[in-house]
Amino acid sequence: MKKLLLLFLPISVFAQTNLYENPDFDRIALDHKIIAMVPFKTQVKLRPKQMKEMTDEQLDRLERSEGESIQTAMYSWFLKRKKRGDMQRIEIQDPNTSNAILGKQNIDYNNLRDYTPMELAEILGVDAIISGNYETDKPMSEGASVALGLLIGFWGSTNNATVNMSVHNAKDGILLWNYNKKVSGSIGSSPDDLINRLMRKASRRLAYTKEN
Structure with missing residues (x-):
């Protein structure tokens, strides 16, 4: 069996x-x-040349996989802070639970933006909702990167990405926190690496993780 070698930067x-x-x-x-x-x-x-090798359905699955990977990476980041004792008051809802609850209301990745953060928070039964947009010229998650490489033979070593994430209050829907940052990395960089790097300094101004 041939072994696949990925470049991790x-x-x-x-x-x-x-x-x-x-x-x-x-x-x-x-x-x-x-x-x-x-x-x-x-x-x-x-x-454009790469797009010709993909169907709309394949691109949709790729983007959905990336979006869910960022969601999971954010969850992992918060869990680590909680385990460290930085977030003793706050519970974090498991993404599997969140997505299952939304699914029962016929809400999924494709129509998620048809609902306001306030509406989503009410459906999920939480006090605040974290959401965001993620743009990249190559997938960040390993699975999606491999899938893209096998599909169109593209194994670039670096990529650019922009992440815009927000925290909205459930009670009134007001914006509590917003963070927009452009990053660069390798196709082998994971969503966890991305979130860890992004939140390293931003967390100092995130109320849930501020030092008392």
């Missing part, structure tokens, strides 16, 4: 960072007991 974070924090986030967060994240809306911007 570290993700680097560069300029073009925008971070917004609601002045009342700390006060509002005191009443929060459980939060959830939904799949990130993803756009994989392939080159």
